[in-house]
Amino acid sequence: MSTSQTPLVEVRNLVKHFGSVIALNGVSMNVYPNEVLCLLGDNGAGKSTLINTLAGVHKPTSGDFLVDGQPRVFSGPRDALDAGIATVYQDLAMIPLMSVTRNFFMGREPLTGFGPFKRMNMDEADNVTRDEMHKIGIDVRDPQQAVGTLSGGERQCVAIARAVYFGAKVLILDEPTSALGVAQTSMVLKYINQVRAKGLGVIFITHNVRHAYAVGNRFTVLNRGKTLGTYTKDAIGIEELQNLMAGGKELQSLSEELGGTI
Amino acid sequence: MTLANEQKGSVARSDERLKKVSTLTGVLRRPELGAVAGLVLVTVFFLLTANPAMFTLAGVVNFMAPAAQLGILAVGAALLMIGGEFDLSIGSMVAFAGLVFGTALVVWQVPLSVAILVAIAFAVFIGVTNAQLTMRTGLPSFIVTLAFLFILRGLTLVGLKWASGGATQLRGMKEAVAGSPLAPLFSGDAFPGLFTWLAKVGVIDTFPNGTPKVPGIPVEILWFVAIALLATWVLLRTRFGNWIFAAGGDPRAARKSGVPVARVKTTLFVVTALCATLVAILTVLDAGSTDARRGFQKEFEAIIAAVIGGCLLTGGYGSAIGAFFGSIVFGMVLIGLTYTSIDQDWYLVFLGGMLLTAVVFNNVIRKRVTGER
Ligand SMILES: Nc1ncnc2c1ncn2[C@@H]1O[C@H](COP(=O)(O)OP(=O)(O)OP(=O)(O)O)[C@@H](O)[C@H]1O
Ligand SMILES: [Mg+2]
Numbered sequence: 001m002s003t004s005q006t007p008l009v010e011v012r013n014l015v016k017h018f019g020s021v022i023a024l025n026g027v028s029m030n031v032y033p034n035e036v037l038c039l040l041g042d043n044g045a046g047k048s049t050l051i052n053t054l055a056g057v058h059k060p061t062s063g064d065f066l067v068d069g070q071p072r073v074f075s076g077p078r079d080a081l082d083a084g085i086a087t088v089y090q091d092l093a094m095i096p097l098m099s100v101t102r103n104f105f106m107g108r109e110p111l112t113g114f115g116p117f118k119r120m121n122m123d124e125a126d127n128v129t130r131d132e133m134h135k136i137g138i139d140v141r142d143p144q145q146a147v148g149t150l151s152g153g154e155r156q157c158v159a160i161a162r163a164v165y166f167g168a169k170v171l172i173l174d175e176p177t178s179a180l181g182v183a184q185t186s187m188v189l190k191y192i193n194q195v196r197a198k199g200l201g202v203i204f205i206t207h208n209v210r211h212a213y214a215v216g217n218r219f220t221v222l223n224r225g226k227t228l229g230t231y232t233k234d235a236i237g238i239e240e241l242q243n244l245m246a247g248g249k250e251l252q253s254l255s256e257e258l259g260g261t262i
Numbered sequence: 263m264t265l266a267n268e269q270k271g272s273v274a275r276s277d278e279r280l281k282k283v284s285t286l287t288g289v290l291r292r293p294e295l296g297a298v299a300g301l302v303l304v305t306v307f308f309l310l311t312a313n314p315a316m317f318t319l320a321g322v323v324n325f326m327a328p329a330a331q332l333g334i335l336a337v338g339a340a341l342l343m344i345g346g347e348f349d350l351s352i353g354s355m356v357a358f359a360g361l362v363f364g365t366a367l368v369v370w371q372v373p374l375s376v377a378i379l380v381a382i383a384f385a386v387f388i389g390v391t392n393a394q395l396t397m398r399t400g401l402p403s404f405i406v407t408l409a410f411l412f413i414l415r416g417l418t419l420v421g422l423k424w425a426s427g428g429a430t431q432l433r434g435m436k437e438a439v440a441g442s443p444l445a446p447l448f449s450g451d452a453f454p455g456l457f458t459w460l461a462k463v464g465v466i467d468t469f470p471n472g473t474p475k476v477p478g479i480p481v482e483i484l485w486f487v488a489i490a491l492l493a494t495w496v497l498l499r500t501r502f503g504n505w506i507f508a509a510g511g512d513p514r515a516a517r518k519s520g521v522p523v524a525r526v527k528t529t530l531f532v533v534t535a536l537c538a539t540l541v542a543i544l545t546v547l548d549a550g551s552t553d554a555r556r557g558f559q560k561e562f563e564a565i566i567a568a569v570i571g572g573c574l575l576t577g578g579y580g581s582a583i584g585a586f587f588g589s590i591v592f593g594m595v596l597i598g599l600t601y602t603s604i605d606q607d608w609y610l611v612f613l614g615g616m617l618l619t620a621v622v623f624n625n626v627i628r629k630r631v632t633g634e635r
Contacts, residue, residue, distance in 0.1 A: 076522070077519070093514075095507070095512045096512075097511045097579045098511055102504055107516070107520030108519075120499055120500060120501055120504060
């Protein structure tokens with residue numbers, strides 16, 4: 001990754017207030033093509049708020065937001081998707097009563113036909129859904145079954161497959177592996193690598209330092225709504241990173257108490 | 263998307279964990295199942311109890327006409343309910359649109375086409391107002407449109423007195439549209455030539471003088487069928503249909519996935535108001551007059567028909583063709599009772615009973631079919 005390029009997405013001194021709650025208090029970060037940026041930090045550090053802002057869900061209270069070096073204001077998530085930024089949200093943004101296929105293509109339906117007779121291409125949608133889910137390691141029994149009938153991990157896989165399929169420039173993953181089995185987790189990590197190799201920028205949020213260290217190129221650590229720092233992989237060891245993730249709290253003693261298992 | 267092209271190969275098209283879905287289960291999954299079952303039950307009931315005249319061509323047209331008037335409203339209400347909102351103002355909207363349409367025709371004396379455009383403009387305005395108030399305040403649409411139930415009914419009364427010079431009825435629409443080329447689209451019977459011919463060759467019943475007992479299909483029935491088919495196609499086969507389900511299922515998740523939720527809901531409120539306007543135009547031209555009680559309590563009947571048709575009160579699930587069948591059930595019972603020796607006032611009891619049954623049934627079916635845990 002060369003720093004002479006313009007970042008795909010960049011925020012500087014981003015501030016986000018929810019009424020009297022200050023969720024972000026001056027956060028700066030960027031992501032370049034062909035790199036995986038890991039966004040790390042404690043619960044409530046502001047990671048989800050930050051990526052929701054990048055995805056167009058929230059409007060920043062103040063601060064700079066640049067896409068391809070140009071200042072942008074997204075009026076909603078549709079704008080972000082149109083700009084090639086796809087997101088796996090922490091709450092997945094799935095609709096339980098709708099089928100897997102309808103969820104997969106929600107907001108981005110494939111069309112066929114002319115003029116007023118344009119309709120959803122259901123067959124193609126079903127096939128793509130089945131194929132993409134198969135690639136991630138899930139055999140969907142029936143793409144027409146309601147998402148509410150899927151297991152938690154299967155649901156998470158639908159959200160990931162959807163974002164990977166539609167992410168053209170930036171892929172944002174907010175704790176995508178929290179409910180996944182071993183095989184699916186390694187599949188997702190492999191995915192992240194593949195997507196990066198295609199030249200996309202990936203923003204990956206996780207609480208698992210091993211996962212972060214395995215795929216990340218750079219690490220931005222948030223703490224209490226502020227950036228604690230950004231580190232490249234060669235500048236920081238896994239131990240040090242883990243301590244930073246805990247907001248600087250000393251994990252050593254706890255780790256010893258538990259027999260060194262964390 | 264070419265990621266992981268290396269894995270192309272053969273993707274399994276069958277899965278051993280999948281029980282073969284029988285046609286029966288497939289049918290059970292459809293939201294309109296309840297309405298179809300209700301229709302069958304009611305039909306059997308009247309076949310057993312009613313005068314056989316009910317199921318002659320004349321009898322069927324007799325109960326399909328009120329079913330159509332209700333059904334046009336119910337299909338609009340169903341789409342809106344699937345989109346996660348209610349409109350309690352549609353009954354009052356029928357009266358209000360009737361006033362606007364009648365005033366344009368009789369007081370301003372504009373041609374039918376202009377009167378229709380004026381009525382449509384008012385409907386769009388009311389629909390957008392309902393939608394904007396609901397979405398900007400974040401209040402339940404139930405409350406916002408309840409306010410408009412009274413506001414529109416009141417405006418209709420005031421407006422009628424103004425337009426008619428003190429009465430609560432406005433007359434003279436039939437005369438005003440006589441000779442208009444658009445009039446046959448909104449009033450009278452369709453295919454009179456076909457029916458005369460059918461009578462001549464003896465396929466349908468005739469009066470002693472040789473004219474057919476049923477001179478044609480009332481246009482409102484054609485509108486009803488066309489709107490139900492169009493709504494079903496939009497819901498199941500188009501992008502906008504997917505957005506309706508998404509916006510009603512979970513508006514936050516839908517917005518995050520790129521569905522323009524506000525636009526979808528605004529469109530649905532406008533569609534509902536337009537359905538009410540169409541019913542107003544059809545009934546005003548049919549009667550040749552309009553009055554303040556037009557569409558009274560139709561909002562409840564329309565919502566009940568939509569619920570019988572499988573719509574969940576919580577949104578995100580339902581069917582337009584279900585509302586179609588639900589409305590026919592209504593029409594059958596309303597008119598069917600006159601073919602029996604049963605007191606007509608049982609109609610209201612039936613209405614409530616049907617609603618309760620449908621809600622309980624829908625709840626069970628939803629849990630079964632969508633695997634809610
Ligand atoms: N809509 C909101 N209204 C009010 N406060 C909010 C809102 N969204 C987030 N917050 C607050 O902002 C802070 C940051 O929340 P955020 O969800 O970004 O944390 P996070 O880093 O993603 O945590 P986790 O690791 O648990 O997912 C929290 O204290 C939260 O209470
Ligand atoms: Mg979070």
